[in-house]
Amino acid sequence: MEARCDFLQWLQMDMSLNIFMSLDDPSDLIRASAVSPSWHHFVTANGLCKQLCLRLFPQLSSVSFVTEPSCGLKKSADVGSSNSVEWEALEMEHRAYAFLVRALTTFTPKDCIAEAISASSTDNFPEESIQNTLDPRDRVLRRASYWSSKGQSDPSVPETLIYKVTGNLCVITEISVQPFLAYFQPGFPIYSAQSVRFRMGHPRSPEDVESDPRNLPLQHPADDKFIWTYTSQEFPMTQENYLQKFQLPEPVICIGGFLQIELLGRVQRQEMDGLFYICVSYVEVMGQSLFPAFDVKNLEPSGKLLLKYNPEVQHCASPISSYRQPLATSANMLHDNLRGLELLLNMLHGNAPDHEHNDWDDDDDNDNDLDLVPM
Template identity: 60%
Template sequence: MESCIDFLECLETDMVLNILKCMDDPADLLRASIVSRGWRDFVVANKLSKILCVGRFPQLANVVDVAEFNCKKTVSTDVGSSSSSEREILSSDHKAFASLLHTLTKLIPSPTECIKEAFSASSTDNYPDESVVHTLDPRDRFARRASYWSSKGQKDPSVPETLIYKLKSDFCVITEIDIQPFEAFFQMGYPIYSANSVRFRFGHPKSINEVENFESLEGPADDKFIWTYTSPKFPMVQENRLQHFKFPEPVLCMGGFLLVELLGRVQRQEMDGLFYICIAHVKVLGQPLSPAFNVEVVEPSGKFVLKYFPELLPQTLLSASKDREQEAAPTHLVASEEMLWGHVGLLEYLVGGGLEEDDDDEAGGWDEENEMDQFIL
């Protein structure tokens, strides 16, 4: 042990950060933080868990504060707070972002449906028979009637349309959006009223009160939101099938709203000579991050507070398991929970007795209870 060299003490801080930033597995971050107290202090002081989160999900750069909630206390990292020391603030940030990174890694591989309800459409031809709410039903026919949304007709095929949806959580990770254009089986030639291309935006309301009081599904509402993410354009084909638009990388929706931009019209209606866009179904694939995580918009800055509920983390992971394996036996869910807390048990062993304390720890004392509070896998 006397011949061992701690490169943390031999290299410049920038060099060490460049090395540790290469980690892409949250378990690696956890391992680094329990090598010794010095390593843990380095990881926490340099906000490495947030750096790794922002590297994978740039939207998190807009998080300016973290609020941690549990049955005993609430730790808020508001700037200028006199009730929390700098160490408590950094430790709370580290714990929240490390847990978020781990959770995102677990949730991404198996997404589920994330739309809660339709919010508005930029135009509707015959309301409510052709309302945007019909796009939530995967069937293009219901009770012997067509089920779809239709825009108003336009002479100019370049006029776009937008659909807005509220998601199941204000904080979601989204991997894919699927759209099925509508085939008018009741018109001669069975025309398909697709768009030429599609683009997606995620965001949050400018004012919660204004959105809560908005009741119309048939009018534009784009100006009531701030869109914090915009996808590339995806070409749409004029075919009656569910078309899959997968993001190059998973995207965080911070604020709980999705805007679907339908760009360009390709089908003219024979009856009136106008161009329409009609959609049979919209599906959003991803995973809500609640109840363990949520975000709150700080008005008017548009920045976010990340809310973290560590005691609810197992519920978030198990809820995702239930969504992915609805037909699986209950024992699978129990096994998932046991595995999760099995990692925490291993961590207790490593911090409590499996590691040799260095000289600094002997001099300063290792507060095991306080240190364990900083780790959540």
């Protein structure tokens, strides 16, 4: 113990970076930043929490600014800067990305559709509106509940459905679509698509869409009002009446809060008019909103994104508080979670914990003490 030393003092910069960047668990990286003042400075100055976040979620590469309510707008500072203002920006980025990457990697998915925005076409509006796809029941008030496209003689004509998810920053893991079975038509036809594809993005003009998405007409195309920053692979659908789940290869951040479902190829012709239709009875999007702890804003006309981080809501019940396990219901669990949050906040500010009083050696308490958000 007398001969121990800090490897940062002996290794070259590149080698030290390689060692720290091999930590792919956010908790490990945060622990490392709390070992000593020099390790905290190294992790913070080199933006390692941000690098880990971008490595796991490359969609965030479009974020150029970070802000906290108490700090104002900050642009990413240069590594190695000794200027106090630039160091303050680095410290803020460290805190924001540490909480963000932890939140993005530890959550329990739930349905996160906020509202239906528009469909590329609707056969009979409002009876067959996209709004019907938000209700899992196939009948509402004794009427069939589904969305129907207009009929097409060409089965290759696609259709699109656009939804707003909860918050402008939402991590999505799975999308499910249930084709509609027309139980009132001869032969009980199922109007599915051949395949589906998913896009995520943000509005071209925040003033027109973000202020009130309901201004968009539900029965007309609205694709030209959005910029899609993510496009999934194409998933085959089966012509069966059940909720078909399409799991994304890895969780994807929906930056901007809008999701498009592309329905590709038609398989069912309607007997009465000989045209091909696509009908959907229910849509479900599984993921987790990061609002209100995190939000994003499109900075026009540059197109750069502003990441807003509000640490104050970490103390409040919020969507993020559902990560990993249900809200604490006992006084002891609440005390442990608040104590763990206090420990983490101290670590993010570079204050090493008192090793005589910490509980890291207790396996039962390890997870709770290092959660980034209160349960």
